[in-house]
Amino acid sequence: MTGVYEGLTVIELADRRNQWAGKLLSDGGARVIQVEPIAGSPGRWCGPFADDKPDPDLCIDYWWNNTGKQSAAVDVARPAGRDLLKQLLAKADVFLESTPPGTLANLGLGYDAAASNRNLIYASLTDFGQDGPWRDYVANDVAHLALGGQMASSGYSDPKETPIGGKGHHAWHMGCAFMLHGITAALIERMGSGEGQFIDVSIHDACAIGTEAAVPQWMYYGSTMYRQTGMHANPKRQPPLQLPTADGKYMIAVMQNFGRPVWEKLIKWMDEKGVTGELHDPKYQDEAFRMSEYRTGNVIRDAIARLIAASDGEECFHRAQSYNISWGLVRAAEENYDVAHYRQRDYWRSIEHPQIGRAIPYPRGPFACDALRIEPRGRAPNLGEHTQHVLAHDLGMSADAIMALRTSGVVR
Amino acid sequence: MNTTSTARPGVLSGVRVLDFTWKTVGPWSTRLLTHYGAEVIHVERAGGWDDHRYNAAPSIVTDEPKVAQTLGMKKVYSDPQFNTHRDESAAATERPKLYAAPYFNTLHNGKLAISLNTKSPEGLKIVERLIGMCDALVENFSAEVLPSWGLTWERLHAINPRLVYMSTSGFGHTGDWKTYRSYGPTAAAQSGLSLASGLPGKPPAGWGFSYLDVMGGWMGGLSLIQGLLQAKKTGEGCHIDYSVTEGAMSMLGTYMLDYQVNGRRTRRPDFPPGNRAVFPALAPHNTYRCAGRDRNGQDWWIFIACETQVQFEALCSVMEQPGLVLDTKFATNEARVTNQAELDQIISNWTRPRRRYDIMRKCQAAGIVAAVVQNAEDRVEYDPQLQHREVFPVIENPEVGGAFSYERYPVRLSRTPATVQSRAPVLAEHNQYVFGELLQMSEAEINSLRERGVI
Numbered sequence: 004m005t006g007v008y009e010g011l012t013v014i015e016l017a018d019r020r021n022q023w024a025g026k027l028l029s030d031g032g033a034r035v036i037q038v039e040p041i042a043g044s045p046g047r048w049c050g051p052f053a054d055d056k057p058d059p060d061l062c063i064d065y066w067w068n069n070t071g072k073q074s075a076a077v078d079v080a081r082p083a084g085r086d087l088l089k090q091l092l093a094k095a096d097v098f099l100e101s102t103p104p105g106t107l108a109n110l111g112l113g114y115d116a117a118a119s120n121r122n123l124i125y126a127s128l129t130d131f132g133q134d135g136p137w138r139d140y141v142a143n144d145v146a147h148l149a150l151g152g153q154m155a156s157s158g159y160s161d162p163k164e165t166p167i168g169g170k171g172h173h174a175w176h177m178g179c180a181f182m183l184h185g186i187t188a189a190l191i192e193r194m195g196s197g198e199g200q201f202i203d204v205s206i207h208d209a210c211a212i213g214t215e216a217a218v219p220q221w222m223y224y225g226s227t228m229y230r231q232t233g234m235h236a237n238p239k240r241q242p243p244l245q246l247p248t249a250d251g252k253y254m255i256a257v258m259q260n261f262g263r264p265v266w267e268k269l270i271k272w273m274d275e276k277g278v279t280g281e282l283h284d285p286k287y288q289d290e291a292f293r294m295s296e297y298r299t300g301n302v303i304r305d306a307i308a309r310l311i312a313a314s315d316g317e318e319c320f321h322r323a324q325s326y327n328i329s330w331g332l333v334r335a336a337e338e339n340y341d342v343a344h345y346r347q348r349d350y351w352r353s354i355e356h357p358q359i360g361r362a363i364p365y366p367r368g369p370f371a372c373d374a375l376r377i378e379p380r381g382r383a384p385n386l387g388e389h390t391q392h393v394l395a396h397d398l399g400m401s402a403d404a405i406m407a408l409r410t411s412g413v414v415r
Numbered sequence: 416m417n418t419t420s421t422a423r424p425g426v427l428s429g430v431r432v433l434d435f436t437w438k439t440v441g442p443w444s445t446r447l448l449t450h451y452g453a454e455v456i457h458v459e460r461a462g463g464w465d466d467h468r469y470n471a472a473p474s475i476v477t478d479e480p481k482v483a484q485t486l487g488m489k490k491v492y493s494d495p496q497f498n499t500h501r502d503e504s505a506a507a508t509e510r511p512k513l514y515a516a517p518y519f520n521t522l523h524n525g526k527l528a529i530s531l532n533t534k535s536p537e538g539l540k541i542v543e544r545l546i547g548m549c550d551a552l553v554e555n556f557s558a559e560v561l562p563s564w565g566l567t568w569e570r571l572h573a574i575n576p577r578l579v580y581m582s583t584s585g586f587g588h589t590g591d592w593k594t595y596r597s598y599g600p601t602a603a604a605q606s607g608l609s610l611a612s613g614l615p616g617k618p619p620a621g622w623g624f625s626y627l628d629v630m631g632g633w634m635g636g637l638s639l640i641q642g643l644l645q646a647k648k649t650g651e652g653c654h655i656d657y658s659v660t661e662g663a664m665s666m667l668g669t670y671m672l673d674y675q676v677n678g679r680r681t682r683r684p685d686f687p688p689g690n691r692a693v694f695p696a697l698a699p700h701n702t703y704r705c706a707g708r709d710r711n712g713q714d715w716w717i718f719i720a721c722e723t724q725v726q727f728e729a730l731c732s733v734m735e736q737p738g739l740v741l742d743t744k745f746a747t748n749e750a751r752v753t754n755q756a757e758l759d760q761i762i763s764n765w766t767r768p769r770r771r772y773d774i775m776r777k778c779q780a781a782g783i784v785a786a787v788v789q790n791a792e793d794r795v796e797y798d799p800q801l802q803h804r805e806v807f808p809v810i811e812n813p814e815v816g817g818a819f820s821y822e823r824y825p826v827r828l829s830r831t832p833a834t835v836q837s838r839a840p841v842l843a844e845h846n847q848y849v850f851g852e853l854l855q856m857s858e859a860e861i862n863s864l865r866e867r868g869v870i
Contacts, residue, residue, distance in 0.1 A: 007641045007642075007644060007645045023666075031641070048695070049694050050694040051669070051673045051694050054676075054677065055677065063669055063672045063673050063677075064694060066672060067668035068668075114829075131800055132804055132827075135799070135800045135804055136800055136803060137779075137799065137800035138800075140779045140800075141779065141782060141783070141784050142784055142786060143720055143722065143784055145690055145692075145700070145718055145720065146718055146720065146784050146786035147786070149702070149717070149718040149786035149788045149789065150787065150789050150794075150798075151789070151794075152624070152789055152790060152791060152793075152794055153622075153624055153626075154690075154702070154716075154718070154788045155788050155789060155791075155793075156623040156624040157612060157620055157621065157622055157623040157624065158620050158623065159614075159617070159620060162712065162713050163714075164614070164617075165614075165689065165701075165702045165704075165716060166702060166716055166788050167612055167613055167614070167690065168612075168690055169608065169611055169612030169620070169621075169622055169626070170611040170686075170687050170693075171608070171666060171667060171670070173626065173630070173666065176630065176666050177630060177633070180630065180633040180634055180637060181825055181826050182826070183637050184447060184633075184636065184637055184640055184826055185826040185827075185833075187637065187640045187641055187644055188426045188427070188451055188640055188826075188828070188831075188833070189426070189828060190644055191426055191427070191640070191643060191644050192426040192830075192831050194647060194648075196830075198830070200829045200831065202826065202828055203827040203829075204825060204826055204827070205804065205825060207800060207801070208801070208804055208806050208825035211794050211798070211801055211806050211822075211825075212806065212822035212823065212824075212825060213624065213626075213629045213630070213633075214624040214791065215439065215624045215625050215628055215629055216518050217624060217790070217791040218521070218791045218794070218795060218807070218822055219517035219518050219520070219521045220791065221790075221791035221792050221795055222517065222791075222795060222807070222820040223517035223520075224517070227709050227710040227711045227790055227791070227792060228711075228790065228791070229711050229713070230713065231623060232620060232621070233600075233609065233618055233619050233620060234600065235600070235623055235624075235625055236623035236624065244600075245618060245619065245621065253604075253618060253619060254604075255601060255603075255604040255609070255621070257598045257600050257601055259598075324592070324594075324595040324596065327596060328596075329585070329595075329596040329598050329601050330601065331597065331600065331601030331602065331603075331604035331605045332605060333604040333609050333610055333619055334604065334605055334606070334607055334610065335607050335610050335680055335681045335682035336606065336607025336608075336611070336664065336667040336670040336674075336681050337607070337670060337671055337674035337675075337680050338607070338682070339605075339606070339607065339671075340671070340674075340675075343590075343591060344586065344590040344591045344592040345590070345661070347589065347590040347591060348587055348589055348590045348658070348661070350661060350664075359676060363672060363675045363676065364671075364675065365668060365671075365672070366664050366665045366668050366671060367661070367665070368665050369634050369638070369657065369662035369665045370634075370638045370655050370656070370657050370662070371587060371589075371655075371656040371657070371658065372638070372642070372653055372654065372655040372656065374642070374645050374653035375638065375641050375642065375645060375653065377641075
């Protein structure tokens with residue numbers, strides 16, 4: 004097996020916040036052992052489920068976020084379970100955890116205790132970080148999008164409408180991205196020093212710097228952003244850029260410069276649809292005038308809206324792109340399965356799922372790179388699927404000892 | 416004038432990166448490396464400048480007099496997406512003299528800046544020499560640009576076998592759409608992200624902070640750190656072809672698989688569900704209007720969620736409506752989900768006249784998920800947690816006449832801290848260091864290149 008994280012052993016304490024980070028470590032070739040509660044990771048119980056049947060081994064969100072991992076179901080609240088985790092940490096390269104600050108220290112599993120393994124990179128991804136007045140506040144993904152500023156910039160131009168936190172656990176994704184930076188940087192550093200370290204990433208900190216120009220606009224100009232339907236928040240209200248197509252979809256007609264060659268093609272397209280209006284007036288030949296009108300006036304914008312309203316979404320997208328115009332079609336995620344471009348780029352990975360008796364095409368991963376090779380390498384584990392293997396092979400326990408732990412409910 | 420690079424502490428100290436990025440997504444990725452001490456050389460076209468420097472006060476440190484003159488003529492080089500250029504010259508005069516627009520200062524802090532004409536054969540020779548001295552090369556041009564300079568991956572690898580080359584583009588460097596262009600919102604639309612944000616029955620709300628310009632940069636930065644790790648292990652460089660759209664799709668896997676397994680589409684009447692929760696279905700789980708408005712007249716809001724029965728009971732008690740717990744319409748989560756419109760109205764009636772931070776404090780003290788919808792002002796000025804964690808440090812920059820606020824890099828490593836290294840560079844500030852010291856050019860050579868517009 005190759006990949007950027009090949010050869011590493013990661014212990015992941017099951018949690019919905021950190022599981023995507025663990026997935027990318029696993030997809031990158033690390034052996035990731037997820038230590039789960041006896042009842043299963045909370046990530047197994049959120050749904051959606053295959054055939055909408057609630058079952059810890061049928062949770063699709065868990066399948067996606069835990070590809071290639073191994074599952075050891077251990078009750079770490081009990082001393083015997085705690086001891087197993089301690090033994091696993093003694094041999095691990097990375098420990099990924101998201102418990103409320105102080106929880107593991109109270110169990111004797113804080114960084115100080117675990118650092119007897121000098122190699123260990125101890126990665127704590129928490130809601131608010133290890134210190135500060137909100138340290139013990141509770142949050143979920145959408146709460147972070149609220150506190151972090153994502154919501155304040157997303158929603159509708161209608162000021163009566165609520166701010167929106169988009170779906171898909173993106174506050175957690177943002178936290179995970181930074182945690183992966185930290186872990187990967189610590190791995191580079193460890194090659195020289197031979198020592199691991201403690202990494203504290205707060206999801207709130209991560210979200211708080213993730214609002215593009217909103218913070219610099221405030222810090223330097225005292226400007227507050229308006230929410231605008233389907234487009235950038237901005238200190239000034241702007242006309243819509245997300246425009247309906249003839250076939251009931253939406254185009255995002257991102258603003259860009261229209262140089263002469265682009266402009267001529269655009270006008271020809273408008274002519275075909277009979278929506279050009281006054282744009283044949285010679286004054287629009289002047290790029291400076293044209294761009295100024297486009298930015299501040301309504302004539303060009305209205306013509307573009309008519310053009311999009313007269314064209315189907317696919318036509319709009321391909322035709323605009325063939326003219327070097329960066330417009331995008333608002334697609335549904337699942338509609339990308341039909342796009343040849345992604346097949347040509349070898350984007351799908353077929354993963355067998357005995358639970359449903361067939362394979363499913365998974366998205367490859369964020370990067371196309373053979374050397375890093377970050378891609379799903381196998382399905383997510385069933386609950387406790389690898390408990391036996393981990394206890395016997397990694398910890399060298401006898402069959403009798405494992406049976407005793409099982410009987411007493413310390414492991415499953 | 417800071418013309419020499421100082422040694423920068425950090426995990427990537429000694430790593431050198433040639434940075435051809437512009438706009439947002441590329442610059443974010445290389446900025447991340449500066450926090451670890453990498454020397455990032457940001458290249459701007461000779462005679463021009465990065466778009467995000469648009470309409471700034473003229474550079475106060477520059478060896479490019481022609482540029483300063485052009486700026487004086489107020490030639491507009493704005494980013495039309497932001498449409499903010501009309502305000503800024505006025506605002507800038509009231510503020511300490513800025514050497515670059517705010518967003519440039521945010522995206523490029525800690526980098527070095529040089530100017531170079533890559534359209535001239537001499538300029539390209541310099542690029543090739545720099546590639547030989549760098550550990551990584553980053554660009555977010557369209558796919559055809561670097562090959563049009565003769566810099567195919569094969570050529571780059573031949574010049575420097577250890578080079579990590581990361582290209583960020585909307586759709587990647589292969590396939591039918593490799594020439595297609597994209598901004599963050601384009602990729603958000605195409606990936607399916609935009610459609611996953613909004614109220615049912617309304618147009619997509621999208622991601623107004625241009626999520627993919629931000630997260631795309633963070634993921635691109637991750638791939639760079641990963642590439643550097645791999646190069647350190649194997650001695651071999653690699654080409655990372657990062658398609659931002661594919662990166663976004665790799666955060667939508669649950670929806671893709673739900674479609675494959677259950678045939679459920681995200682394009683359906685009850686999706687997206689606004690701020691309500693579908694998987695798992697929970698109620699209450701929504702935003703509620705509070706007293707007061709922001710500076711733009713937009714109402715203030717709070718997000719409240721109860722993920723457990725205990726939290727709901729606590730909420731009823733905080734709202735002083737203990738009877739709700741006994742009402743069959745709200746007694747269980749299942750019942751609350753069924754009747755969530757009515758429940759949302761009850762909660763909204765409670766929050767509407769109340770102050771948002773009071774609500775948050777009271778709810779959090781009772782263990783309920785409650786989160787003010789904070790804007791930038793709230794986070795920078797009032798958020799006690801971010802203040803405690805020093806997420807927006809102010810750094811003195813005496814040589815440009817002031818102190819500036821920055822966004823901290825939010826990874827805290829116990830032994831080898833990542834830091835904000837310095838302000839963003841002034842236009843061509845490091846020409847002398849890069850051409851004179853790194854490339855060992857004589858002053859006469861540098862002057863000659865400058866006169867001919869190569870640098």
